[in-house]
Amino acid sequence: MSHSHTDHEAHNAEAIAEIKKVTIILSVFTIIELILGFWMMSMTSVGLKLAIKGAIVILMMAKAFYIVAYFMHLKHEVKNLIMTIVVPLLLFVWFIGAFLWDGNSFRNLRNDYDSYFKEQATIKVEKKEGEEHGAAKHEATDAKHEATDAKHETIGTSHETAKPAVEPYY
Amino acid sequence: MSTTTTASPNEAKLWGGGKSPFSSEYGKVMMWYFLMSDAFTFGAFLISYGTVRFSTNGWPNSNEVFRSFPFAPAGVHAPLVFVSIMTFILIVSSVTMVLAVHAGKNMDKQGVVRNMILTIIGGLAFLSCQAWEWNHLFHEGAWWGANPFLNADGTASSTNFTNFFFTITGFHGFHVFSGVVINIIMLIMTLMDKFEQRGHYLMIEKAGLYWHFVDLVWVFVFTIFYLL
Numbered sequence: 001m002s003h004s005h006t007d008h009e010a011h012n013a014e015a016i017a018e019i020k021k022v023t024i025i026l027s028v029f030t031i032i033e034l035i036l037g038f039w040m041m042s043m044t045s046v047g048l049k050l051a052i053k054g055a056i057v058i059l060m061m062a063k064a065f066y067i068v069a070y071f072m073h074l075k076h077e078v079k080n081l082i083m084t085i086v087v088p089l090l091l092f093v094w095f096i097g098a099f100l101w102d103g104n105s106f107r108n109l110r111n112d113y114d115s116y117f118k119e120q121a122t123i124k125v126e127k128k129e130g131e132e133h134g135a136a137k138h139e140a141t142d143a144k145h146e147a148t149d150a151k152h153e154t155i156g157t158s159h160e161t162a163k164p165a166v167e168p169y170y
Numbered sequence: 171m172s173t174t175t176t177a178s179p180n181e182a183k184l185w186g187g188g189k190s191p192f193s194s195e196y197g198k199v200m201m202w203y204f205l206m207s208d209a210f211t212f213g214a215f216l217i218s219y220g221t222v223r224f225s226t227n228g229w230p231n232s233n234e235v236f237r238s239f240p241f242a243p244a245g246v247h248a249p250l251v252f253v254s255i256m257t258f259i260l261i262v263s264s265v266t267m268v269l270a271v272h273a274g275k276n277m278d279k280q281g282v283v284r285n286m287i288l289t290i291i292g293g294l295a296f297l298s299c300q301a302w303e304w305n306h307l308f309h310e311g312a313w314w315g316a317n318p319f320l321n322a323d324g325t326a327s328s329t330n331f332t333n334f335f336f337t338i339t340g341f342h343g344f345h346v347f348s349g350v351v352i353n354i355i356m357l358i359m360t361l362m363d364k365f366e367q368r369g370h371y372l373m374i375e376k377a378g379l380y381w382h383f384v385d386l387v388w389v390f391v392f393t394i395f396y397l398l
Contacts, residue, residue, distance in 0.1 A: 023261070027261065060390065071265075078194070100220050102225075106225040
């Protein structure tokens with residue numbers, strides 16, 4: 001009787017220790033993500049930025065693993081249950097790969113064959129610095145209209161037969 | 171004899187009938203399958219965001235868009251600070267949820283009540299933060315179909331950015347809201363001794379699975395919208 005009681009106590013302490021451990025891991029990973037995020041702000045090298053983004057994605061996946069495995073207790077379930085949940089989710093590998101590849105290819109094709117689309121990416125719009133923070137709604141929309149007007153003018157001067165600038169490009 | 175059976179339940183025993191082969195309760199297994207389908211919904215949203223972003227030449231810099239903080243004086247920009255607070259609120263509320271589930275396993279009613287209250291407070295705090303951020307962005311002119319922000323390189327941006335941001339964070343916020351409602355129902359049921367009468371706190375575990383899923387989705391939403 002007393003044996004099973006101490007067993008229960010030990011199991012209890014083990015479970016609490018696991019919760020503590022996972023909490024610390026999740027917090028540390030989040031802090032590392034944030035440090036990388038802050039570091040990335042002042043970064044100019046595209047390659048290094050991409051590497052940092054890769055590291056952030058790895059940390060994100062690690063956090064997801066710890067939440068699912070320990071907080072949602074999946075690691076302590078029966079193997080059959082784990083498999084019925086994890087195996088269908090592998091479809092995401094294909095989804096992400098296929099769709100991002102497709103999006104990238106679509107952009108390249110449009111840059112090659114849609115001169116309007118390509119031109120849009122070169123026209124700078126004047127930035128309204130002061131009005132962005134805490135501005136009232138109508139002021140902000142005014143700024144937006146001005147921005148659209150500015151865009152319109154640039155298009156009008158540079159490209160007579162271009163489509164109307166207010167029409168969104170997708 | 172008893173030690174060998176508890177050490178490793180073999181396959182024949184597992185599928186021999188008379189017990190759940192997943193050694194899990196029906197409702198819990200179904201909650202897992204629901205969460206899996208929900209993961210595909212969120213996945214579809216986030217992948218479409220990624221596809222559109224990859225098919226566009228420019229994109230707004232999240233550090234310029236999400237740089238405000240409540241009560242900060244005008245002109246003070248604090249990118250990433252507010253959203254990191256939101257992230258930690260959700261992590262902490264997830265931890266209190268685990269503690270509530272753990273207390274439920276020990277039939278510790280007081281522990282369940284205390285931790286459920288803390289989880290509900292965390293959920294409400296997160297929702298308040300999100301309400302503030304949405305309100306702030308709305309007053310900057312951002313909404314579905316309206317994007318006051320420029321691309322990082324200074325070119326005009328399409329409304330795809332705000333459309334995806336409000337749709338996906340809104341869908342997640344709606345999940346948080348339903349999670350808070352579910353947690354409040356669980357708290358009331360605990361206080362009414364429903365689970366004491368049933369002899370188990372399995373409902374708390376199911377609500378816990380849902381709540382952790384909400385936290386899990388935020389891990390992805392936070393990383394994809396605010397960091398990448």
